[in-house]
Amino acid sequence: MQILDRFRDPVVGRALLVKVTEQAKEVAERLGRRSVFMEVCGTHTVAISKAGLRSLLSEYIDLRSGPGCPVCVTDYGDIDRMVAFARTPGVTLGTFGDMIRVPGSFASLEKEMAAGADVRIFYSPADAVEYARTHPDRHVVFLGVGFETTAPGIALSILQAKAQGVTNFSVLTSHKLVPPAMHAIPADPELRLDGFILPGHATAIVGRNAFQFVADQYNLPAVVTGFETTDILDCLHNLLDQLFQGQVRVDNGYSRVVKDEGNVRAQALMEQLFEVADVSWRGFGVIPASGMVIRPEFADFNAEKRFTVNIPEPRIPKGCRCGDLLKGKINPHECRLFGTACTPVNPIGPCMVSSEGACAAYYQYDRRGQ
Amino acid sequence: MCVAVPGKVIEVNPADNTCIVEVFGVTRRINTIMVGEVELGEYLIAHTGFAIEKLDLEEAMIRLKLWEEILSYADPGQVS
Amino acid sequence: MASDIILLAHGDGGKLTHDLVTELFMKHLGNGLLEGLTDAATFKVGEGRMALTTDSFVIDPPFFPGGDIGKLAVCGTVNDLAVSGAVPRYLTAGFLIEEGLPMADLERVVASMAETCREAGVQVVAGDTKVVPRGGLDRIFINTTGFGLIPDGVDLGYHRIAPGDMVLVNGNMGDHGMAVLTAREGFGFEQPILSDCAPLHEITGLLAEKLSGVKLMRDLTRGGLATSTKEIASSAVCDIWLEEAAIPVDPVVKGASEMLGVDPFYMANEGKFLAIVAPEQADEALRMMREHRYGRNARVVGEVRTGKGDCYLKTALGGTKYLDMLAGAPLPRIC
Numbered sequence: 001m002q003i004l005d006r007f008r009d010p011v012v013g014r015a016l017l018v019k020v021t022e023q024a025k026e027v028a029e030r031l032g033r034r035s036v037f038m039e040v041c042g043t044h045t046v047a048i049s050k051a052g053l054r055s056l057l058s059e060y061i062d063l064r065s066g067p068g069c070p071v072c073v074t075d076y077g078d079i080d081r082m083v084a085f086a087r088t089p090g091v092t093l094g095t096f097g098d099m100i101r102v103p104g105s106f107a108s109l110e111k112e113m114a115a116g117a118d119v120r121i122f123y124s125p126a127d128a129v130e131y132a133r134t135h136p137d138r139h140v141v142f143l144g145v146g147f148e149t150t151a152p153g154i155a156l157s158i159l160q161a162k163a164q165g166v167t168n169f170s171v172l173t174s175h176k177l178v179p180p181a182m183h184a185i186p187a188d189p190e191l192r193l194d195g196f197i198l199p200g201h202a203t204a205i206v207g208r209n210a211f212q213f214v215a216d217q218y219n220l221p222a223v224v225t226g227f228e229t230t231d232i233l234d235c236l237h238n239l240l241d242q243l244f245q246g247q248v249r250v251d252n253g254y255s256r257v258v259k260d261e262g263n264v265r266a267q268a269l270m271e272q273l274f275e276v277a278d279v280s281w282r283g284f285g286v287i288p289a290s291g292m293v294i295r296p297e298f299a300d301f302n303a304e305k306r307f308t309v310n311i312p313e314p315r316i317p318k319g320c321r322c323g324d325l326l327k328g329k330i331n332p333h334e335c336r337l338f339g340t341a342c343t344p345v346n347p348i349g350p351c352m353v354s355s356e357g358a359c360a361a362y363y364q365y366d367r368r369g370q
Numbered sequence: 371m372c373v374a375v376p377g378k379v380i381e382v383n384p385a386d387n388t389c390i391v392e393v394f395g396v397t398r399r400i401n402t403i404m405v406g407e408v409e410l411g412e413y414l415i416a417h418t419g420f421a422i423e424k425l426d427l428e429e430a431m432i433r434l435k436l437w438e439e440i441l442s443y444a445d446p447g448q449v450s
Numbered sequence: 451m452a453s454d455i456i457l458l459a460h461g462d463g464g465k466l467t468h469d470l471v472t473e474l475f476m477k478h479l480g481n482g483l484l485e486g487l488t489d490a491a492t493f494k495v496g497e498g499r500m501a502l503t504t505d506s507f508v509i510d511p512p513f514f515p516g517g518d519i520g521k522l523a524v525c526g527t528v529n530d531l532a533v534s535g536a537v538p539r540y541l542t543a544g545f546l547i548e549e550g551l552p553m554a555d556l557e558r559v560v561a562s563m564a565e566t567c568r569e570a571g572v573q574v575v576a577g578d579t580k581v582v583p584r585g586g587l588d589r590i591f592i593n594t595t596g597f598g599l600i601p602d603g604v605d606l607g608y609h610r611i612a613p614g615d616m617v618l619v620n621g622n623m624g625d626h627g628m629a630v631l632t633a634r635e636g637f638g639f640e641q642p643i644l645s646d647c648a649p650l651h652e653i654t655g656l657l658a659e660k661l662s663g664v665k666l667m668r669d670l671t672r673g674g675l676a677t678s679t680k681e682i683a684s685s686a687v688c689d690i691w692l693e694e695a696a697i698p699v700d701p702v703v704k705g706a707s708e709m710l711g712v713d714p715f716y717m718a719n720e721g722k723f724l725a726i727v728a729p730e731q732a733d734e735a736l737r738m739m740r741e742h743r744y745g746r747n748a749r750v751v752g753e754v755r756t757g758k759g760d761c762y763l764k765t766a767l768g769g770t771k772y773l774d775m776l777a778g779a780p781l782p783r784i785c
């Protein structure tokens with residue numbers, strides 16, 4: 001793995017950091033302010049915080065987190081629905097780890113577990129199908145949370161369940177699409193962004209071309225990048241360069257994985273199983289054509305068709321500013337609840353709970369001196 | 371959103387569309403339907419038990435060379 | 451044993467309990483103090499300071515790669531005594547068992563405890579067994595209380611820590627936590643990561659008794675290196691700086707933690723400790739640790755500085771991360 005080790009080389013990282021810092025300083029001097037870039041992927045949020053990049057560059061670059069954490073953008077009503085499913089007798093709720101502690105209006109899955117609900121963490125939806133197959137007395141409802149990176153795997157798992165004759169498996173979809181949410185951000189007059197750091201793996205699925213609108217429609221540079229510190233620094237170097245030169249392009253900095261057209265097989269799987277729908281995002285409200293629901297021909301694997309659950313009206317906790325945070329309008333430190341009433345141990349909103357939530361990442365890694 | 375790591379293919383099972391990848395010494399079986407045929411020694415990006423793309427080592431080399439260029443500029447103040 | 455599973459009657463105190471104690475527990479754990487089967491173990495201790503600690507073990511699964519709940523129940527308590535500077539001597543063992551547990555599983559756990567006791571040089575001198583109805587608890591829980599003697603001259607504590615002191619660990623971080631996380635159902639890793647569960651009395655004993663510059667030692671269990679370091683910094687009212695590049699992590703554990711999205715610095719260990727050592731003795735401490743089989747990969751990972759109780763990690767990139775205690779369980783990240 002020698003070539004790939006180079007991407008993790010701290011010597012290269014430090015050299016790139018020096019370069020980017022010099023560049024950022026020049027740009028800041030020319031603009032008369034810091035440049036402002038937004039990452040739109042929760043994994044990037046964590047990578048940036050973990051490497052200490054946010055604080056290292058804060059003098060010249062304002063790095064903002066966007067709606068890139070699929071758990072965080074899951075609306076209260078959706079979480080309440082998941083909790084209601086967890087309470088349904090005979091149901092084993094399968095989920096990726098992040099969803100467990102996210103608070104809904106009244107409860108979280110963690111609290112439901114303590115009250116006796118059968119909630120299980122699975123690394124892969126395929127494992128959930130296997131669990132359903134070996135536990136015919138339970139109905140496994142898998143929480144389909146995620147963006148385009150995750151949806152094809154869930155589609156495939158439904159097909160596998162169908163092929164294997166596993167009838168006690170269904171999915172509660174909460175899939176969301178990245179490009180539609182991004183339209184909501186540059187259109188906001190309060191935000192003054194200079195460019196985007198585009199997600200690496202979601203783009204691997206949908207293709208670089210899917211983000212061309214950022215340049216064409218909003219006149220903002222954007223660069224797809226991977227998750228090593230070196231990748232992120234390289235991305236910033238490109239964005240700063242474009243800003244300095246007055247250029248606007250959507251570049252692919254993760255060319256070793258991402259293609260212009262994306263992964264057509266994965267796209268075909270999503271097309272086969274899901275149809276696009278208007279769905280609600282925490283902080284944004286309903287965004288047209290921004291989510292995916294299961295097609296009618298696969299209704300047997302749609303948890304909402306297999307069960308009827310009652311959900312009370314959602315209730316939003318006072319003072320929670322996850323919505324503004326997800327739109328990049330504020331940094332975690334600007335929320336009055338951050339670190340006081342809202343902590344990882346006692347979270348008010350999902351941004352503090354999900355390990356990719358900006359607040360959780362900031363609380364863990366970026367709290368010093370703020 | 372995109373937690374996925376590059377793994378090296380160490381065993382191929384075309385019959386059930388899976389392969390075993392090794393990631394820093396840990397091995398796991400993953401599904402390969404989304405990337406088509408795989409060969410021993412190839413690198414795949416694995417996410418939640420599925421290969422979502424192949425990693426192109428040639429492109430990786432190109433990227434590394436680009437960085438060498440960026441870092442070897444004589445004038446540190448120059449931006450492009 | 452007449453029955454191949456544990457029945458409620460095994461916890462009644464009657465004939466079945468007696469048989470269980472004499473045929474299973476005594477067979478493996480029997481020693482002078484236990485043999486009398488008296489209500490309490492009685493013994494003399496002499497002068498000097500004593501150490502007492504207790505811990506309960508509820509690990510799921512009870513048998514995991516690299517160990518089991520029995521070995522853990524001995525090591526966990528022995529290590530708490532060991533890092534306090536005590537020579538571990540006696541343990542008590544309370545067993546809470548779910549009706550229906552296979553007798554073979556119990557025997558396996560107890561045999562493992564006995565083997566670990568032998569390695570740790572301790573004896574189980576008092577015990578208790580209760581059985582609860584099926585569903586009342588998950589298979590088997592164990593509580594052990596440990597008693598040890600602190601040799602004269604050994605003085606460990608927060609009061610001794612001073613700016614300039616070095617922070618050492620005896621090996622790779624995160625092994626146990628990752629072993630348990632990956633062993634649980636649903637995580638199909640094909641190459642098991644092994645727990646580092648081990649008794650540390652010998653290696654800590656060497657340090658405490660031979661080096662006056664060893665100020666404090668801490669067992670790095672739940673919450674991992676980062677949590678313990680933060681606790682020490684808070685209690686000793688100083689700052690501690692750790693160097694990311696210096697902290698040893700097994701590449702396999704690192705790989706699994708990247709795959710799952712957890713941080714090895716926050717994962718539990720069961721055979722690792724940190725030692726705060728005066729700078730002039732740090733090299734010697736390191737050498738002594740590396741000569742011991744449970745310290746082969748020992749490293750200096752940080753230092754103590756003047757401060758108010760904050761903890762920082764210097765990243766490989768030269769950045770600084772503020773470290774805090776672990777909040778909540780380390781959930782695997784996926785998307």
